[in-house]
Amino acid sequence: KKDIFMETFENIAMNFRRIFSQLSDGGSADLLLDEDNPLEGGLMIKAKPVGKNPQYIELMSGGEKTITALSFIFAIQRYQPAPFYILDEIDMFLDDDNIRKVSELIKNSSKEAQFIVVSLREHLMTSASQLFGVSIEEGVSKIVGVELEEVAD
Amino acid sequence: KKDIFMETFENIAMNFRRIFSQLSDGGSADLLLDEDNPLEGGLMIKAKPVGKNPQYIELMSGGEKTITALSFIFAIQRYQPAPFYILDEIDMFLDDDNIRKVSELIKNSSKEAQFIVVSLREHLMTSASQLFGVSIEEGVSKIVGVELEEVAD
Amino acid sequence: IKISRLSLRNFKSFKRISIPIPDGFTAIVGPNGSGKSNIIDAICFVLGRSSAKSLRAERFSDLIFNGGKKGKPADKAEVTLYLDNSGMEIPSQPKEIKIYRSVDASGNSIYKLNGKRTTRSEILEILSAAKIQPDGHNIILQGDITRIIEMSPLERRAIIDEIA
Amino acid sequence: IKISRLSLRNFKSFKRISIPIPDGFTAIVGPNGSGKSNIIDAICFVLGRSSAKSLRAERFSDLIFNGGKKGKPADKAEVTLYLDNSGMEIPSQPKEIKIYRSVDASGNSIYKLNGKRTTRSEILEILSAAKIQPDGHNIILQGDITRIIEMSPLERRAIIDEIA
Numbered sequence: 001k002k003d004i005f006m007e008t009f010e011n012i013a014m015n016f017r018r019i020f021s022q023l024s025d026g027g028s029a030d031l032l033l034d035e036d037n038p039l040e041g042g043l044m045i046k047a048k049p050v051g052k053n054p055q056y057i058e059l060m061s062g063g064e065k066t067i068t069a070l071s072f073i074f075a076i077q078r079y080q081p082a083p084f085y086i087l088d089e090i091d092m093f094l095d096d097d098n099i100r101k102v103s104e105l106i107k108n109s110s111k112e113a114q115f116i117v118v119s120l121r122e123h124l125m126t127s128a129s130q131l132f133g134v135s136i137e138e139g140v141s142k143i144v145g146v147e148l149e150e151v152a153d
Numbered sequence: 154k155k156d157i158f159m160e161t162f163e164n165i166a167m168n169f170r171r172i173f174s175q176l177s178d179g180g181s182a183d184l185l186l187d188e189d190n191p192l193e194g195g196l197m198i199k200a201k202p203v204g205k206n207p208q209y210i211e212l213m214s215g216g217e218k219t220i221t222a223l224s225f226i227f228a229i230q231r232y233q234p235a236p237f238y239i240l241d242e243i244d245m246f247l248d249d250d251n252i253r254k255v256s257e258l259i260k261n262s263s264k265e266a267q268f269i270v271v272s273l274r275e276h277l278m279t280s281a282s283q284l285f286g287v288s289i290e291e292g293v294s295k296i297v298g299v300e301l302e303e304v305a306d
Numbered sequence: 307i308k309i310s311r312l313s314l315r316n317f318k319s320f321k322r323i324s325i326p327i328p329d330g331f332t333a334i335v336g337p338n339g340s341g342k343s344n345i346i347d348a349i350c351f352v353l354g355r356s357s358a359k360s361l362r363a364e365r366f367s368d369l370i371f372n373g374g375k376k377g378k379p380a381d382k383a384e385v386t387l388y389l390d391n392s393g394m395e396i397p398s399q400p401k402e403i404k405i406y407r408s409v410d411a412s413g414n415s416i417y418k419l420n421g422k423r424t425t426r427s428e429i430l431e432i433l434s435a436a437k438i439q440p441d442g443h444n445i446i447l448q449g450d451i452t453r454i455i456e457m458s459p460l461e462r463r464a465i466i467d468e469i470a
Numbered sequence: 471i472k473i474s475r476l477s478l479r480n481f482k483s484f485k486r487i488s489i490p491i492p493d494g495f496t497a498i499v500g501p502n503g504s505g506k507s508n509i510i511d512a513i514c515f516v517l518g519r520s521s522a523k524s525l526r527a528e529r530f531s532d533l534i535f536n537g538g539k540k541g542k543p544a545d546k547a548e549v550t551l552y553l554d555n556s557g558m559e560i561p562s563q564p565k566e567i568k569i570y571r572s573v574d575a576s577g578n579s580i581y582k583l584n585g586k587r588t589t590r591s592e593i594l595e596i597l598s599a600a601k602i603q604p605d606g607h608n609i610i611l612q613g614d615i616t617r618i619i620e621m622s623p624l625e626r627r628a629i630i631d632e633i634a
């Protein structure tokens with residue numbers, strides 16, 4: 001039981017370090033066990049964005065917390081992949097630069113699984129391989145399937 | 154006591170109707186007292202976006218709820234104005250179209266009071282009369298005061 | 307395994323649509339209130355979510371199309387999810403798996419697997435063979451990112467425990 | 471009455487800055503983590519907020535500049551708010567009102583009004599004459615819009631009661 005937990009933890013912690021570094025242009029982050037109680041205590045997240053001191057996730061800004069939380073979610077998915085992912089406005093705290101990085105990550109991950117992503121932000125839409133436009137008239141929703149080439153106009 | 158409440162309520166309800174209609178291109182909304190218990194019960198919000206049936210705020214989408222909630226906040230401010238307003242990323246659920254409408258409302262309201270607005274969205278920034286750009290290097294934040302003409306390039 | 311198509315009939319603001327879901331990265335875009343999150347609710351619904359609240363509805367009957375501005379309210383809501391099982395990830399099932407769920411005005415759900423009536427627990431069993439759960443960490447609903455950000459150290463650990 | 475300037479010294483990620491606040495609509499922009507919300511925290515701090523949590527800090531001493539990557543941590547954080555009272559909205563005060571608050575490493579705050587030491591309650595009294603409160607509805611912090619959206623009917627009523 002203990003061994004399985006440690007193996008899972010080590011794996012996810014490694015993925016987490018790699019993904020955070022990719023999303024933050026070279027920053028570093030760690031998933032830490034509670035030193036006093038490694039087998040039952042909680043998991044802390046400490047991250048060091050580029051040019052800053054290491055800090056716990058609780059002290060970060062909204063956008064920095066989002067990048068760190070998404071790194072954790074994607075680190076889990078790398079270890080135990082699901083066939084598809086559904087993400088509804090995960091980019092709401094992100095600036096345009098971070099949106100580009102997150103959409104790169106989604107684009108790369110979408111080689112192994114389907115991603116269905118709802119977004120209001122242009123920098124995310126343009127990375128998708130296909131777009132569906134939704135509209136509503138007289139209370140009835142409609143969908144327009146738009147190939148990406150069309151959007152590029 | 155009862156009279157003062159009703160006078161305040163009527164005033165704010167009227168502002169609310171007007172502001173919601175402005176923000177939603179002609180939709181209508183109402184602030185409703187609890188019929189069974191008008192003096193102690195809660196206030197319901199019912200809104201009818203253009204082309205839809207009237208609905209309670211609880212059933213709306215994230216963006217529709219934001220427009221309705223902001224109409225309520227601005228309706229209060231019209232009745233009891235404060236000297237300044239501080240808004241930090243109130244636009245996170247809004248699409249670009251709704252951001253333009255909210256920034257128009259802020260722009261108009263800023264004739265009577267100061268508005269200090271933090272935003273990541275371009276369509277909000279461009280309505281401001283002055284912009285401050287914040288950056289951070291080696292863990293120390295800096296501010297660059299940018300006149301709006303410069304941004305327009 | 308992957309999703310090949312999603313069909314909605316009288317589900318929330320949709321009357322009748324059938325959406326092909328391609329491989330790779332699909333973005334759903336559109337103005338506020340147009341029905342984007344309703345599509346996500348439809349997927350959670352057909353996968354067997356048991357709480358109306360998590361589908362942003364007071365009661366299950368709120369999921370039934372209310373007719374919009376001009377039409378008549380429908381009497382039931384139906385969603386069908388088509389899964390491409392050509393890789394036989396779920397060996398006991400055909401190459402194309404059809405999962406159907408409806409709900410009527412009194413809130414009763416009917417599940418069907420490949421056209422034949424079945425139970426929610428059979429659907430969940432089939433899906434878990436392909437690592438699909440109605441409330442897995444692979445589904446982040448609108449606003450949920452705040453919950454994930456504010457997760458406590460113990461909640462984070464519980465996720466790893468579940469996987470181990 | 472209006473805000474004419476805000477000065478920060480060793481407050482969160484700021485070493486020393488003085489920001490003129492013009493009339494009208496001012497936007498604060500910049501990348502994630504650059505310090506935008508820290509400016510808003512400084513305003514809430516100097517207006518007398520009494521909870522460190524609402525300033526996104528565990529303890530008040532977390533508000534003191536930690537030195538960044540290269541520098542030494544400071545020993546206190548200071549914020550000064552300059553109010554333009556030329557319209558004499560607060561008759562008892564001069565044309566320019568200076569409100570100062572500092573906090574030291576043990577979490578003790580010192581308030582000053584126009585350079586002279588005073589108490590938090592005197593500051594709150596002066597400000598309320600101009601309808602300024604440290605936690606008024608005219609201040610919507612990051613993420614707060616979700617709380618306002620999810621307000622219950624009774625909470626909405628309580629706001630109107632307060633005003634009446």
Ligand SMILES: Nc1ncnc2c1ncn2[C@@H]1O[C@H](COP(=O)(O)OP(=O)(O)OP(=O)(O)O)[C@@H](O)[C@H]1O
Binds near residue numbers: 216217318368
């Ligand atoms: N049973 C129903 N019948 C008809 N319309 C419904 C039903 N349930 C919900 N709706 C409508 O669906 C609309 C919301 O759709 P949805 O939440 O999907 O919007 P969205 O595109 O995600 O918007 P946002 O960008 O603001 O998040 C609401 O206006 C709501 O009234």
Ligand SMILES: Nc1ncnc2c1ncn2[C@@H]1O[C@H](COP(=O)(O)OP(=O)(O)OP(=O)(O)O)[C@@H](O)[C@H]1O
Binds near residue numbers: 060501502536
């Ligand atoms: N006492 C302190 N000393 C130095 N830096 C601090 C201190 N307190 C907080 N910070 C830093 O300030 C940064 C966050 O700033 P802030 O929350 O203002 O960002 P923001 O510009 O609002 O970002 P976002 O767009 O993501 O909301 C964090 O990286 C945090 O580490």
Ligand SMILES: [Mg+2]
Binds near residue numbers: 214215342343448
């Ligand atoms: Mg939505």
Ligand SMILES: [Mg+2]
Binds near residue numbers: 062
């Ligand atoms: Mg911020």
